[in-house]
Amino acid sequence: MQKLILMKKKLRLPMGEIKAELTTAGKITFFNQHDEVLLQEYVRNRKNIKEFCSALKVDAREFKSNLGGDFQLTMRFESNPNEKLYGMGQYQQPYLDLKNCTLELAQRNSQASVPFALSSLGYGFLWNNPAVGQVTFGKNITEWVATSTKQLDFWITAGDTPAEIEESYARATGTVPMMPDYGMGFWQCKLRYQTQEELLAVAREYKRRNLPISLIVIDYFHWPKQGDWRFDLDYWPDPDAMVRELDEMGIELMVSIWPTVDKKSENYQEMLQKGYLTRTEKGIRITHDFLGNTVYLDPTNPGARDFVWKTAKKNYYDKGIKTFWLDEAEPEYNVYDFENYRYHLGSNAQVGNIYPTMFSKAFYDGMTDAGQENVVNLVRCAWAGSQRYGALVWSGDIDSSFASLRNQFNIGLNMGLAGIPWWTTDIGGFHGGDPNDPDFRECMIRWFQYGAFCPVFRIHGDREPHSEPLGTSGGGLCPSGADNEVWSYGEEAYEIFKKYMLMRERLRPYITELMKAAHEKGTPLMRPLFYDFPKDKEAWNIEDAYMFGPDLLVAPVLHEGARSRKVYLPKGASWKDAHTNKRYDGGQYIECDAPIDTIPLFLKDGSELPVLE
Template identity: 45%
Template sequence: MSKITILENKIIFERRDELTVIEPYGKNCLRYRSTRNISLSDEGWTLLPPNDCHCKVEGDSTSATITNGDISATITTGGGWIPSIVTYYRKGSQILRSRDEGDAVTKFTHLGGNNYKVKAIFDSNPGEHFYGLGQEQEDQFDRKGCSCNLLHYNTKSTLPVLYSSLGYGFLWNNPSPGLCETTLNHTLWCSDNAYQIDYLIWTGDKPADVMKIYCDLTGYAPKFPHWAAGFWQCKLRYESQEDLLEVARKYHSLGIPVAAIVIDYFHWTEQGDWKFDPKYWPDPKSMCDELLSMGIKPVVSVWPTINPNSENYAPMDDENMLVRTENGQYGLFNFYGLQTFIDPTNPKTGPYVWSKIKENYYRYGIKTFWLDEAEPEVHPQQFHNLRFYIGNGAQTALLYPYYYSKIFYDGLKSENEEEIISLTRAAYPGSQRFGSLVWNGDIPSTFDALRQSVTSGLSMAMCGIPWWNSDIGGFHSGDIESDYFRELIVRWFQFGLFSPVMRLHGARKKTASQVDRHPGVKETSGGDNEIWSFGDRNYPILKRLIELRERLKPYIIKYMDIASETGSPIMRPMFYDYYQDDICYTLDDQYMFGEDILFAPIMEQGVTKRSVYLPEGNWINVNDKCTYTGGKMLTATAEIHEFIAFVKEGSEVLTVFS
């Protein structure tokens, strides 16, 4: 026997083996939870408390409808083993309809205790487009017709949220690894290990409305630091204090503005010590003072790895501040010995780690951190064998980067810092509110990777992550003496110019003439990676791009402020502003940078021409300064020293390109 109970602000559906509740969760949003347990969990994971809302519930014991603003849902009981159906509507038009592939119990596969493998299945809508799900190195921007594993690893960061071209957003509120299929025959969400099915669906008239509600649910990025809109210099890696200062001094003497320079991994004494090795970094205070006097912010890489050789291992181990295994001893990542990871979900871990960061970095003037290995990078990826403070890894593993970023945000806030930005290799819904600047990991130095980075950045923008970047030039296998790489680095620099953050990084191949300056160092440097390292032709091109980025900073800050207030990203798909233009939903190789700049990157070797679609309005080509009427495709040209961008007629930003 199944029945529906109608309360003032929710629908309760009950039958043998299933308890379901549909209720409002803020403006134009509904939350669906269903379990085989006797009660539902109120755990919100990374959700913020909902804003006040007023809903209407009507119906009877066999069918009921709940309406919250522009969204409504109707549930019918079915009866017996006939599945119950939930149908969602946006302003009366159907947008999503559930279905059971088998009997009701197939949604839950018992694993032990109160946990199940859970899945929710919906009908496929012809012509619908999906965007989001985080970042990975692939060419699929429109996720329709795709299958996506829900897990993190180096180059892949999962955020289980989608935007639909039908005008709704969907958040799968389970931090368990799992699967999402947005295929032609159905849409399926699956968590490998969870207490309940839990998702939210909300609607809006345009993408910006949907994004704002999503940020109401998960948080907004803080105010973007003005300095961070400039050029960041980075390489794998500066081996010593003097090596780094030599590079900073040269940039300064050449009059090239540098916003930040990064001190990468293995500047430390041991993984888990979180302090400079005095042999190679003898005077961090004077180093930071000199950098800051040149207007350059020092950034330090912090890894969450730790092993028994670290001075912090025993006290953290004794207090359960490290990731445990359900079966076996420590050893989750083999990198210069077996490593485990700190457990940022333990409330004790944050204050302990921050006390070390404060003592060994912050007091020298270092206020920005590179949070590498943030997935975390465990091998093998047997999440059920991981034990976090908040639960088994099979249930909670996707939360790691969220809590890792939170440690540094909370620590900096405790020092009354307001300009907080942390470069991090993974994210989860809500990471944006901790100042997470996400990048797409250790990708190859290829034109394919450049093209896929554009897709990654746009996908992350639709997941509420407005602060994003990639390693300019790609991370590995770049040969700085090859014609291929020298062309690639220019085209990637142009993409970096129109990215939320412009950061040069990479492990370049060593050249035959390169001298090992510190033969005893544990992790040696790669090849040179400064803008004068890529040939005489490229140097003035790259220098001009950095200078142009400097002139663009007021424009960038304007849209970063908008992101902090409304959730709308600066790097946005064409359909974000032109949502009534069907063509814009098919474009994955050009995008808007704010409302006034359209950028069409060149992402193939030897290519100087490409097609560009101009939406409605008049557009000015930054190269020939001619005006073109929108609503059509055209062919644009850009030699290696040029890029393809159009500015909306009447925009003041055009003067920046003069």
């Protein structure tokens, strides 16, 4: 047991590099190894104790009973106005530093609550509670709220650098598997390949053009009914032959899995009877009505996880498909009335944020039991710990615009700091975008350049104009978006795309080393400048450039019409412009050219990465 140190009116408990001090009035304060205050509870309710003299009657820890059971929990801490806070998952907003933000602790399409915050004061804080709630990182108070829960549970760590804190957090919650080789290359996707022959024609064209491609994706509604989890043979007549041909071309195949189960599905009645489906507290048991009346799978039930995996194994995995797109993973309820849904583990209000983790676990457990190593599945949401189940998170159904690109820039960095190093976006955004529109082409080019320096390099989107459905049933019901291949945006864009696809290929050995660090230590591949340069105060203020591993600074162009931009080069290193070979001392801002075919890149301390051919 830890040694308790009794002080006057105080109890102190050393815990590694952290000490927790408890006063007789019940207030907890956390100190680092240098005896500096990291975090202390907010108490305004102790008239008899001088340091808390207040008539406000506000406690740090507050439980209020909910009608029907459990409690609403509020946890309050003192706020340092000069503190900067990062992590917490993905929220569609343009802020990297989350201080003075209020965040909903809930999962939505394009929002992933991963409640780990990294502080500039030298600590990391995990709100270890999957209940729906809210956190406010205010100037005057930090306040965590869970709307329905049974207990208070948080975890805190400290370190002299952000890397120490991240690695400590990774040891507690787990790291990603080692990314397989195909994960380092280019992934092709669109909404949606409607037939087997259409998909194979695209794959053959990539090979004919000698373009590097590692993976291609079959999106949703390739099935007869949601919840069947198998190919509709009217449109995908020979999946085994398709997988063989792709394998011969060296292209991995990914298949979309939705957790929605149509009431007309061949699996619905069995799943209903066995309790494998989400329940509603009120109203009709329909939780999603896209092209059918459907109910969500309940992955908090071990039997449900086993059922969906065994079905997918028989219909996909045994055909040679070894990676899955776990879509709708929040889940995306038609109405986000979080209190109206119930799972095997409890009410959605109490445990709902763990849903995407359990969805990932269903496939991770099944794939590893089948003998697969290095599992990776694309998932639209995550919670703390999702990474250890091979979750590659993407940022959901986002807008196709420069404003949206700027949001994704900050989201990607905060996801890495929240312990989710595998992250990507739909290059070009998801909603809209006409490949023939010159303005959208510019956005697409800039996004593509940025995407080449994300952990996974993946193109996707619902492009305009839409094509018509092919039929009136099964996989023919759903329309598709316009073409979204790299040759779909005109010759100028094609040559630029090709340049960055080849650049990504040359960097594969470097990216492999970054993936190894993520696997072994939890190190994010893309991280804010302060992660590698914590002693540079200005690096903590930079929100428009990042490090892609230890040797490459990436400064994407995030504004329409920009052909140059200012870049800060951190002190403590020398820098070389990867395009011009011009050298700079660190600790300064420079103005650099950024013509339409160029993303500013800088190599640290003489690194010789093969950025250019």
